[in-house]
Amino acid sequence: MTPDDNSALIRLNGISKHYQMGSQLVRALDGISVEIGNGDWVSFIGSSGSGKSTILNILGCLDRPTDGEYYLNGVYVEDLGPNQLAEIRNREIGFIFQSFNLLPRATALGNVMQPLVYSRIGYRRRKDMAREALRRVGLDDRVDHLPNQLSGGQRQRVAIARALVTEPSILLADEPTGNLDSRTSADIMQLFDQLHREGQTLVLVTHEEDVAGLGDRVIELLDGKIIRDRRAGEPLH
């Protein structure tokens, strides 16, 4: 396997993440090797402490692994400085969080426009692109509302629009339905499904089997190791 072998969008090779917590060495990730192709929908599943959030942070270039190699779109990420990582987060990655993480003082439109500020796009163009992204998630009638004037599902839609607006290579979602009721969850998952069908690469982290099961592929983590990598829909045992 060489880095030039470009069929995979994401290639993790022996990724480990160790923390020193007091006198104890915590192995949050321990030798993870995964390839994710363009247009895949992959779900990482595991109980809390299994390392699924850590792997999402590493995939999202928020965190650096202690050991191992990470290629994103053929780029060896470890070589990059903080500003280049910020640029990658801006251009290649769209984050969706469990608690939405919207800027409280900005309107829905303002929130969606924010990533474009960092890619130096002019105000008018930014506004048009943000409107278009909000239209894609079905929120074109709520653009001028503040986050606290929106329901949980609507907030997550704004967050998804914000993730989509830069047309990233991958969408990373950390428990996207964790704070939503089951009906809204279903709506959001349906939106993900629609995005997937439009060709968007999706990486999801969840502990809910039925959420994970909606994707192409489910990777089970336990204590920082992959214990199973299966196609969705395959029986658990």
Added chain:
Amino acid sequence: MLYVIFESTRSALISIFAHGLRSFLTTLGIVIGVASVIAVVSLTQGMSAFIGESFSSLGSNSLTIQSYTPISEAMRGVRARVTPADLELIERRAEGVASITPILYASRTSQVRYEAQTTFSQIMGTTYAYGDVSQSYMLLGRFIAESDNLTRRRVAVIGEKVREDLALPENPVNEYVELGGEWFKIIGLLEPKGDIMGFNQDDIVLVPYATMVSLQGNQARTDIQIQLSLSEEADVEDVTRQLTALLRNAHDLGPEDDDDFVINTAEQLMETFDTIINMVTLVIGGIVSISLLVGGIGIMNIMLVSVTERTREIGICKAIGAKRHHILAQFLIEAMLLSLLGGLVGLALGYGLGTAISSSIDSFPPASIPLWAVGLALGFSGFVGVLFGILPAAKAANLDPIDALRYE
């Protein structure tokens, strides 16, 4: 870069106005600091402008010659003098002099009495040329004439302040006042001139020069002051040089000796006042600008709180692609704008305060703010904002995105 500044300004303004009350309280330190600096500067500068005007009315082309004894000489009992002989010499030899007059101050007592009223005033012996030189004009009666001088008449011209102090009638001409035990007939009242730096120019009694000399008897040799005005084409520096040479020669001063007299121009006096006022402005301004520093610390404090409060937001921004300098610029510009807004409010407030003070005190000149003070106040408050914004902004920019996102 311009783009970053523009966008940061936009978001900083949003955040400043989102916390209206807090922003206001934060900037209060700067507001008060700038307001007091501006109030002080506007008052002193107003005074300076006023003094400039007063001196120009004093006649900018007039010179005063008076004796000067250094303290070390005075301790040895030596006293420098400017004598009537010097006056004669200048009259005969100097060029470019339009009019010249001696002034002899009353040396024993300066008490003036009218009926039961007594007052102390500046009593000066001088000649008819004084009117020209000092640009004094008559309100009533006439000025001292040459013949008054020649015959040593006991007549006096008084200023408005003296008339008031002695409770003389509105028209005091032909009344008699007592000066140094002699009765003087008032022949004229001067047009009021007003104050210069607390010195009332109308508190003055003029008598003929020769009369004053005779009043003083032959006590010691007279030390007089000479005032002269220049003819229009004469150059102040040329005449000063000429007079210096004449007097040094007359006083037998060797090349090593210092002048035993000083020649003052109205301009020099004005410059002296200006220097004093600028010094006062600087000192008070300096003291007051400490409050700007305190204000800056207040801003730093609130910005630190604001960084902590917005830790999660900073994490979000970093997650969606904000670079270090985006965050740095945002907080730095917010601190600077906060401080600058305070500076603007303070500027308006300070000007208002200065105007209110100057108009509430009688005879105080109107306040005026020079442009440099405006620039300095805004520049300094902006600088304070940047200075005290750096720490919080750096703290924000250096936050680890994961920790920031986890922050509750």
